[in-house]
Amino acid sequence: xxxxxxxxxxxxxxxxxxxxxxxxxxxxxxxxxxxxxxxxxxxxxxxxxxxxxxxxxxxxxxxxxxxxxxxxxxxxxxxxxxxxxxxxxxxxxxxxxxxxxxxxxxxxxxxxxxxxxxxxxxxxxxxxxxxxxxxxxxxxxxxxxxxxxxxxxxxxxxxxxxxxxxxxxxxxxxxxxxxxxxxxxxxxxxxxxxxxxxxxxxxxxxxxxxxxxxxxxxxxxxxxxxxxxxxxxxxxxxxxxxxxxxxxxxxxxxxxxxxxxxxxxxxxxxxxxxxxxxxxxxxxxxxxxxxxxxxxxxxxxxxxxxxxxxxxxxxxxxxxxxxxxxxxxxxxxxxxxxxxxxxxxxxxxxxxxxxxxxxxxxxxxxxxxxxxxxxxxxxxxxxxxxxxx
Amino acid sequence: xxxxxxxxxxxxxxxxxxxxxxxxxxxxxxxxxxxxxxxxxxxxxxxxxxxxxxxxxxxxxxxxxxxxxxxxxxxxxxxxxxxxxxxxxxxxxxxxxxxxxxxxxxxxxxxxxxxxxxxxxxxxxxxxxxxxxxxxxxxxxxxxxxxxxxxxxxxxxxxxxxxxxxxxxxxxxxxxxxxxxxxxxxxxxxxxxxxxxxxxxxxxxxxxxxxxxxxxxxxxxxxxxxxxxxxxxxxxxxxxxxxxxxxxxxxxxxxxxxxxxxxxxxxxxxxxxxxxxxxxxxxxx
Numbered sequence: 001x002x003x004x005x006x007x008x009x010x011x012x013x014x015x016x017x018x019x020x021x022x023x024x025x026x027x028x029x030x031x032x033x034x035x036x037x038x039x040x041x042x043x044x045x046x047x048x049x050x051x052x053x054x055x056x057x058x059x060x061x062x063x064x065x066x067x068x069x070x071x072x073x074x075x076x077x078x079x080x081x082x083x084x085x086x087x088x089x090x091x092x093x094x095x096x097x098x099x100x101x102x103x104x105x106x107x108x109x110x111x112x113x114x115x116x117x118x119x120x121x122x123x124x125x126x127x128x129x130x131x132x133x134x135x136x137x138x139x140x141x142x143x144x145x146x147x148x149x150x151x152x153x154x155x156x157x158x159x160x161x162x163x164x165x166x167x168x169x170x171x172x173x174x175x176x177x178x179x180x181x182x183x184x185x186x187x188x189x190x191x192x193x194x195x196x197x198x199x200x201x202x203x204x205x206x207x208x209x210x211x212x213x214x215x216x217x218x219x220x221x222x223x224x225x226x227x228x229x230x231x232x233x234x235x236x237x238x239x240x241x242x243x244x245x246x247x248x249x250x251x252x253x254x255x256x257x258x259x260x261x262x263x264x265x266x267x268x269x270x271x272x273x274x275x276x277x278x279x280x281x282x283x284x285x286x287x288x289x290x291x292x293x294x295x296x297x298x299x300x301x302x303x304x305x306x307x308x309x310x311x312x313x314x315x316x317x318x319x320x321x322x323x324x325x326x327x328x329x330x331x332x333x334x335x336x337x338x339x340x341x342x343x344x345x346x347x348x349x350x351x352x353x354x355x356x357x358x359x360x361x362x363x364x365x366x367x368x369x370x371x372x373x374x375x376x377x378x379x380x381x382x383x384x385x386x387x388x389x
Numbered sequence: 390x391x392x393x394x395x396x397x398x399x400x401x402x403x404x405x406x407x408x409x410x411x412x413x414x415x416x417x418x419x420x421x422x423x424x425x426x427x428x429x430x431x432x433x434x435x436x437x438x439x440x441x442x443x444x445x446x447x448x449x450x451x452x453x454x455x456x457x458x459x460x461x462x463x464x465x466x467x468x469x470x471x472x473x474x475x476x477x478x479x480x481x482x483x484x485x486x487x488x489x490x491x492x493x494x495x496x497x498x499x500x501x502x503x504x505x506x507x508x509x510x511x512x513x514x515x516x517x518x519x520x521x522x523x524x525x526x527x528x529x530x531x532x533x534x535x536x537x538x539x540x541x542x543x544x545x546x547x548x549x550x551x552x553x554x555x556x557x558x559x560x561x562x563x564x565x566x567x568x569x570x571x572x573x574x575x576x577x578x579x580x581x582x583x584x585x586x587x588x589x590x591x592x593x594x595x596x597x598x599x600x601x602x603x604x605x606x607x608x609x610x611x612x613x614x615x616x617x618x619x620x621x622x623x624x625x626x627x628x629x630x631x632x633x634x635x636x637x638x639x640x641x642x643x644x645x646x647x648x649x650x651x652x653x654x655x656x657x658x659x660x661x662x663x664x665x666x667x668x669x670x671x672x673x674x
Contacts, residue, residue: 050569070572083570087589096585100575162574 001026001202002047002170007056009042016042018226019056024204029196031205031217035249039226040206044172047204048077061169071100075170076163080178082155084147090158091130091143097166098126133165136195153184160192164199171196171203177212189216210250214238222246239357244365247289253320255359256295256332260288267360267372271328274305277355277372286368289359295334296352297321297343304350307332309343323349417646424640436647446648449619449626450655452537453607456627459541460548460606465599467545468552473587475553476560477579486557489550497547497611504543505530505616530617533624540625543612548605552598559594563587592671599667600660607656628652 002024009017016039024030032040045051047058049070058065065073076097084093099108102122106112113120134140137157147155156176163171176192177185193216196203207213213220214234222229222237222245230237230246241247247255259270262283267276269288276288300306306326313320319336321343334351336342343349360368421432440446475485492500507513510528520526529539567586571577576585588595610629613619619626619634632652636645 045569048569048573050572069577071575071577075573077570077573079566079570081564081566083564083566085567085570085586085589087592096576097574100581 001028001061002204003057003059004043004047005057007043007046007053007058009039009046009051009054016226017046017053020223020226020228022221022228022231024202027200027202028219029193029203029205029217030219030221031207031213032221032223033207033210033213033249034223036208038223040208040223041174043223044077044174044204044206047170048075048172049073073170074168075172076166076168077172077174078156078159078163078176080175082147082159082176082179084155084158084162086147089144089146090134090139090150091127093147093158094130094133094162094165095126097162098129101166102126129165133161136164137161137191152180153188156180156188160195164195164201167199168201171201173203173205175207176205177207178209185212192216211252214250220250222249224249240367241289241359242367244287244289244361244367247359247361247367251291253292253333253335256290256292257361258288258290258325258330258332260286260360262286269305269325269328269330271330272305272325273327274303276353276358277374279360279370279372281360281368281370285363287361287363287365289361290332290353291357292320292333292335293337294354294357295332296354297334297336297338298350298352300348300350304352307349307351309345309347309349312342312345321349323351325351414646414649417643418650420643422643424636424642432643436644437651439644440647440651445623445626446628446631448623449628449631452623452625453609453627453629455537456541456544456609457603457606459538460544460609461599461602463541464545464548464552464602464606465595467549468598468602469556469591469595471549471553472556472560473583476557486554489553491550492547493551493554498615500547501543501612501615504612508539531621533621536617536621536625540609540612540617544606544609548602551605552602555598555601556591556594559591560587563590596664596667596671600664603663604656604660607659 002022004020004022007017007020007022008015020039020043032043034040042051046053047060049065049068049072053066060073060075085096088096102125103119107116107119107122113123131140131143134143137160139154139157139161142150142154142158147158150158156179159176173192177188180188189212192205205213205217214237217234219231220234220237221231224245229243230241232240237246237250241250244257248257260276261268261270262279262281264283265278265280267279267286267288268274269276298304307323308326309321310324310331311322313322317337319342321334321336323332323334324330325332326348332351355372355374358372360370360372362368418436419431419433420429421435422429471485471489475482475489478485508515508529510516510526510531515529516526527535529535563586567590568582571582571585576582608629609627610633613625613627613630614633617625619630628648629652632645632648635641635648
């Protein structure tokens with residue numbers, strides 16, 4: 001449906017996109033996510049035809065679209081600012097894409113419909129389509145209002161409706177939720193997903209908010225410093241990030257990354273004598289990634305990593321404990337989902353990691369495809385005593 | 390109480406330099422005082438009665454209206470066109486902006502001398518060009534039919550740059566997203582973009598520029614005073630020049646004051662009417 005290959009784009013001497021390849025299937029809902037300045041909006045504008053690529057090709061529906069103007073691409077876009085025409089009513093805003101496409105320059109003149117039955121019929125058809133689409137986003141009662149008389153959420157619906165009214169091949173959304181307040185954002189998320197499912201329009205959604213991407217998209221493209229770092233389902237990105245930057249970016253609260261070492265096949269965090277597990281990897285420096293929910297908190301004890309509670313965040317269903325690992329004093333976040341009181345600030349606790357879920361990255365930040373096995377499963381290993389000793 | 394020391398300096402200035410002179414003009418308009426007279430006699434509405442039947446005033450009022458009718462629309466449209474064109478051009482934006490704004494910052498009287506030379510029947514390049522093209526030489530500023538349009542052309546040259554700057558300020562306030570949205574929605578030809586986004590969003594600026602241009606053209610004086618002195622045969626006589634001559638050449642201060650009062654009143658009425666008419670079709674953000 002949408003095929004990008006080798007897209008590069010610079011503004012002046014600043015490269016924004018460096019060779020982006022991306023392929024999106026018919027009907028897919030893809031989120032392009034990345035920190036601000038990663039080039040994701042530029043990528044979307046390239047697809048829309050608002051920018052031209054320095055290198056690479058864009059093809060929509062099998063047709064090369066690199067040199068086509070926006071109008072000829074049959075794409076619709078929702079802007080972060082909504083970009084509603086302030087002098088037009090909601091109805092006129094929504095009708096504009098149809099008027100521009102279905103009426104000739106002469107037919108668009110305001111008085112022509114009085115003289116030509118053809119034009120009057122076309123206008124009536126446009127009006128019907130607009131009403132139908134307004135119904136879809138529950139904006140029918142507001143058709144006569146101007147954008148400034150609407151709330152932020154309503155404006156956002158109008159922007160959506162204006163984009164959907166002509167049933168485009170491709171639906172592009174550029175951070176459409178970032179101007180809404182938190183509660184509205186959550187409900188709008190579901191609405192957009194519902195709408196997309198019902199209409200089946202291929203959608204590309206750009207956001208800097210990984211939660212939005214995770215909750216809405218069927219596939220996520222992580223863009224960083226102008227290049228695609230990883231593409232995959234939300235679960236894939238969360239559980240097997242190929243790059244440490246993806247691991248850091250996806251997930252809230254953020255993953256704990258701690259420096260570590262592999263020594264004679266045993267993995268340790270630096271400065272801590274406690275062994276995390278056994279790894280089938282040559283000795284060297286590694287980075288250890290542990291999601292906060294993959295930590296179990298208990299009393300200090302053998303086989304547990306000693307830490308001190310420094311700060312607590314109460315989130316209702318769970319408590320986030322910010323602890324400091326004994327020894328190097330590395331900050332670490334653990335999720336505490338057990339009923340009952342959580343350890344007080346200042347308390348000494350023992351951490352147990354779900355060894356098989358710990359992620360290992362090499363010094364350059366690439367995921368190491370090695371399993372970590374629990375020490376308990378090899379208590380009787382001859383080397384164990386040696387290693388611990 | 391504390392506020393007074395802060396307000397007072399401004400208030401005194403306002404009263405001394407604005408309120409008192411205004412009242413003074415209205416009062417003088419009701420007398421037949423001439424500059425230098427030791428006695429002032431109350432003349433009632435005599436000055437105003439005289440004014441109605443004054444051919445020179447009627448002529449100068451008509452000329453001023455004609456002048457404004459030529460200068461206002463052309464300088465507004467030209468200013469808008471210049472602003473849109475200059476802002477869209479990729480090269481020499483600063484150069485064009487300053488070049489078109491130059492007439493505004495330069496002294497009109499000095500520029501009038503330049504125009505007089507340009508249009509000179511024997512020495513001027515304009516006539517040289519015309520004779521090159523086989524056209525007869527023309528004394529633009531000394532012909533009853535061409536003198537007012539010629540002055541209007543100078544007025545347009547002077548006002549268009551000023552209007553351009555105001556329009557550029559207005560253009561800068563239009564969010565780029567709207568142009569992008571318009572392009573995606575199908576309005577991508579320059580003309581369509583102009584009608585869909587630029588012109589409607591420039592509405593308030595346009596209203597302001599029309600009113601300002603009208604007022605500025607109604608106040609035409611320097612070019613008339615320095616080039617034609619209202620001639621030939623009162624063909625370029627404008628209201629401000631009539632007032633100036635009555636007051637400072639003939640020293641008919643009372644009569645000049647009456648002319649001023651009428652002039653200001655007419656200006657005010659025309660502005661209000663214009664504002665009401667245009668304001669209805671302007672969209673404010």
